Amino acid sequence: MAESRIGDQAIEFLGSYYAKHEKKSGLLVNRLVATHQGTFADALFAYQKHDNCFFAVSLNTSASHKLARLLSTYKKNGLGKSRYLTATAIFGTAAYLCYLTGSWLIMASIPALLAFIGFHLHSRLRKRYIQQQLKAAVDQLKQQPADHQWLGIRVSSLCWRSNAMADYLSKLCERKGIGLLTVGKRSRLTLHQEPRPATCRRSDFLSYYTQGDSLRRELSEQFMRVA
Structure with a gap:
């Protein structure tokens, strides 16, 4: 309609x-x-x-x-909340592994760095996915x-x-x-x-x-x- x-x-x-x-x-x-x-x-x-x-x-x-x-989805949710879950999961996993190895100095920096990288990588991939969806729709005009x-x-x-x-x-x-x-x-x-x-x-x-x-x-x- x-x-x-x-x-x-x-x-x-x-x-x-x-x-x-x-x-x-x-x-x-x-x-x-x-x-x-x-x-x-x-x-x-x-x-x-x-x-x-x-x-x-x-x-x-x-x-x-x-x-x-x-x-509309992007306007409402941006790149989504799942990227925060990704960063949290990476941070928790890395911190736990550092704890098991007893590397307290590493534990203070590596988990946060990996979580930061994971967050931005997820955001970048999500943005590219949305752009590819838009491009695919426009390419239909061919x-x-x-x-x-x-x-x-x-x-x-x-x-x-x-x-x-x-x-x-x-x-x-x-x-x-x-x-x-x-x-x-x-x-x-x-x-x-x-x-x-x-x-x-x-x-x-x-x-x-x-x-x-x-x-x-x-x-x-x-x-x-x-x-």
């Missing part, structure tokens, strides 16, 4: 976005458009540019729930190729604000040239990142989709009527 709501709002926003930036009124919008590889774009926009080239825009909202959960790619997430502004993982996600999308939209609990849509055009190895990105030929025909007919 949440994905449907963000999909509706994102589609409405992107329709206005391209009408304004590209001055296009004949924008075709289709939901759940299949690629030839069997994956689906949650929404696919298509229009014909002034040079008669076809332009495709894909929107992914299916990753919204997973991404929102990761961001399966919905388009000139412009957009990622839509339903997440509150409170959860997004001052969230290191939200910052990481924004930078990740920026690095990959992916547009990023969020919709808050009050249905307020925020544009965080605009997309960069991708390089197509075929005639156009519509050729990746099963409806590519029909979309081209419809756009060409529309272009001829306007001309």
Whole structure:
């Protein structure tokens, strides 16, 4: 249900976005458009540019729930409390071993040092795990190729604000040239990142989709009527 709501709002926003930036009124919008590889774009926009080239825009909202959960969990719990348990267990084990060996001088420093190292190693691994989860979700967009790619997430502004993982996600999308939209609990849509055009190895990105030929025909007919 949440994905449907963000999909509706994102589609409405992107329709206005391209009408304004590209001055296009004949924008075709289709939901759940299949690629030839069997994956689906949650929404696919298509229009014909002034040079008669076809332009495709894909929107992914299916990753919204997973991404929102990761961001919300990090906002609430940070890197988690288990790293403190790890440090405590390491300290206790090391202290006990030092006690058995009778090394009182070593007992005063080694357990604390090992606990410190264990704590930071656990924290680093946990942070990397969360980042890998975010990256895996963003990489799904590779399966919905388009000139412009957009990622839509339903997440509150409170959860997004001052969230290191939200910052990481924004930078990740920026690095990959992916547009990023969020919709808050009050249905307020925020544009965080605009997309960069991708390089197509075929005639156009519509050729990746099963409806590519029909979309081209419809756009060409529309272009001829306007001309």
